[in-house]
Amino acid sequence: xxxxxxxxxxxxxxxxxxxxxxxxxxxxxxxxxxxxxxxxxxxxxxxxxxxxxxxxxxxxxxxxxxxxxxxxxxxxxxxxxxxxxxxxxxxxxxxxxxxxxxxxxxxxxxxxxxxxxxxxxxxxxxxxxxxxxxxxxxxxxxxxxxxxxxxxxxxxxxxxxxxxxxxxxxxxxxxxxxxxxxxxxxxxxxxxxxxxxxxxxxxxxxxxxxxxxxxxxxxxxxxxxxxxxxxxxxxxxxxxxxxxxxxxxxxxxxxxxxxxxxxxxx
Amino acid sequence: xxxxxxxxxxxxxxxxxxxxxxxxxxxxxxxxxxxxxxxxxxxxxxxxxxxxxxxxxxxxxxxxxxxxxxxxxxxxxxxxxxxxxxxxxxxxxxxxxxxxxxxxxxxxxxxxxxxxxxxxxxxxxxxxxxxxxxxxxxxxxxxxxxxxxxxxxxxxxxxxxxxxxxxxxxxxxxxxxxxxxxxxxxxxxxxxxxxxxxxxxxxxxxxxxxxxxxxxxxxxxxxxxxxxxxxxxxxxxxx
Ligand SMILES: Nc1ncnc2c1ncn2[C@@H]1O[C@H](COP(=O)(O)OP(=O)(O)OP(=O)(O)O)[C@@H](O)[C@H]1O
Ligand SMILES: [Mg+2]
Numbered sequence: 001x002x003x004x005x006x007x008x009x010x011x012x013x014x015x016x017x018x019x020x021x022x023x024x025x026x027x028x029x030x031x032x033x034x035x036x037x038x039x040x041x042x043x044x045x046x047x048x049x050x051x052x053x054x055x056x057x058x059x060x061x062x063x064x065x066x067x068x069x070x071x072x073x074x075x076x077x078x079x080x081x082x083x084x085x086x087x088x089x090x091x092x093x094x095x096x097x098x099x100x101x102x103x104x105x106x107x108x109x110x111x112x113x114x115x116x117x118x119x120x121x122x123x124x125x126x127x128x129x130x131x132x133x134x135x136x137x138x139x140x141x142x143x144x145x146x147x148x149x150x151x152x153x154x155x156x157x158x159x160x161x162x163x164x165x166x167x168x169x170x171x172x173x174x175x176x177x178x179x180x181x182x183x184x185x186x187x188x189x190x191x192x193x194x195x196x197x198x199x200x201x202x203x204x205x206x207x208x209x210x211x212x213x214x215x216x217x218x219x220x221x222x223x224x225x226x227x228x229x230x231x232x233x234x235x236x237x238x239x240x241x242x243x244x245x246x247x248x249x250x251x252x253x254x255x256x257x258x259x260x261x262x263x264x265x266x
Numbered sequence: 267x268x269x270x271x272x273x274x275x276x277x278x279x280x281x282x283x284x285x286x287x288x289x290x291x292x293x294x295x296x297x298x299x300x301x302x303x304x305x306x307x308x309x310x311x312x313x314x315x316x317x318x319x320x321x322x323x324x325x326x327x328x329x330x331x332x333x334x335x336x337x338x339x340x341x342x343x344x345x346x347x348x349x350x351x352x353x354x355x356x357x358x359x360x361x362x363x364x365x366x367x368x369x370x371x372x373x374x375x376x377x378x379x380x381x382x383x384x385x386x387x388x389x390x391x392x393x394x395x396x397x398x399x400x401x402x403x404x405x406x407x408x409x410x411x412x413x414x415x416x417x418x419x420x421x422x423x424x425x426x427x428x429x430x431x432x433x434x435x436x437x438x439x440x441x442x443x444x445x446x447x448x449x450x451x452x453x454x455x456x457x458x459x460x461x462x463x464x465x466x467x468x469x470x471x472x473x474x475x476x477x478x479x480x481x482x483x484x485x486x487x488x489x490x491x492x493x494x495x496x497x498x499x500x501x502x503x504x505x
Binding site: 008011012015016019164165167168171208209212213215216217218219220221222223 | 315317338341342344346348350353354355356357358359362366367370371398400414415418
């Protein structure tokens with residue numbers, strides 16, 4: 001499989017996972033969306049030196065991984081592209097913020113290191129939460145939930161088209177590069193002289209394609225609204241799921257759980 | 267019912283793709299639409315469902331003028347199979363794509379499932395149900411694209427090259443399916459033999475005009491007429 005083929009395969013794989021008939025997959029999409037947003041807000045709201053409190057927030061992604069029976073290894077593999085960027089965000093903190101707190105042997109831990117770690121963990125948790133949302137909710141369900149909270153339909157439609165469209169775009173790139181390499185044998189990569197025209201081709205083709213896909217959706221009843229049948233009425237378990245998580249998240253936010261464990265066992 | 271009067275259409279100013287077309291089709295009719303490459307077959311079908319617009323003249327589908335106001339009502343009644351199956355399909359899995367229309371029209375889950383099953387069975391592709399679309403062969407995609415409109419259970423069916431990319435057995439099967447559908451059908455195709463097997467009436471387009479409109483056997487056996495429009499006799503009538 002070429003790298004592009006692989007990318008399409010990955011995208012489809014995530015959608016397969018999202019469409020499974022697992023218990024968490026069937027929770028109302030609005031509940032999952034709301035919890036993800038609340039979770040990210042809470043994570044971001046931690047003070048920049050509150051490392052021990054923040055670590056407790058791992059409870060949500062960890063639990064969802066288990067509930068949804070997702071593979072942690074596969075997920076890390078998928079996230080490996082994004083995570084380095086998240087880590088770069090905090091990289092300068094240790095240089096600016098150098099008040100020492102304590103020593104481990106000859107190594108001095110400064111406030112800057114703690115704040116860097118906090119920032120990185122915040123980023124990682126937020127990325128993880130968003131990833132988990134996508135992994136347990138299909139894109140149609142997410143769009144449906146976005147419409148329920150009155151995000152304008154034009155934005156929601158853009159989100160969905162973009163998602164639907166990525167794999168087609170990759171497919172198009174693959175076709176063009178294949179056609180190119182068949183007629184330019186023995187060449188490694190694509191000669192820079194033709195980059196311009198290939199990119200131009202790609203742009204034209206993808207615009208046509210995007211238009212055709214949009215037309216095809218409109219012809220089959222799509223009008224910017226997302227309809228879902230009774231599968232998506234709120235039921236008791238949705239409300240309980242939401243309430244339980246809300247309580248857990250708030251407790252972990254405002255009660256210093258990790259430190260408390262430290263006192264009990266330490 | 268489809269009623270077209272004095273239709274004129276151009277994509278780019280000055281180049282008439284359709285020039286003064288008048289055509290009317292009754293419910294239950296099967297109409298073949300033939301003509302050389304670039305004759306305007308696809309364009310005519312696109313105008314009927316409003317994906318090409320800004321025409322002159324009059325187009326009515328089921329008594330409704332084709333315009334912005336009526337277009338969603340018209341589309342609800344009309345199934346349109348694209349010539350290019352690759353752009354018609356956009357969901358990852360066959361079953362999702364076939365279910366797309368019924369879900370969007372707000373049917374309950376049981377009804378959606380019933381329609382999906384029926385459409386897949388009709389086309390003989392139950393085995394493709396859970397397959398990924400990007401991994402299907404060209405012909406399989408064509409069959410799926412036909413199933414996606416059958417699940418709409420439309421009143422009017424417009425097909426652009428439905429038999430393209432199909433092997434002989436699936437082509438024969440498609441002909442049987444088409445003959446069993448009681449709706450008004452317009453089938454644009456270069457497969458004149460298939461048109462002979464499915465359509466009583468044939469419209470021949472040439473240079474943006476209607477060169478002939480009548481009984482399929484008569485139109486498609488008129489060698490001179492066909493050749494003047496850039497076509498040849500159907501294979502079975504050759505020699
Ligand atoms: N989007 C477009 N913009 C400009 N011109 C177009 C566009 N689409 C089609 N045309 C032109 O309109 C004419 C009719 O095209 P159309 O696709 O209707 O032909 P067709 O009869 O379906 O041909 P084919 O048998 O090749 O499918 C052609 O000359 C074509 O070049
Ligand atoms: Mg055409």
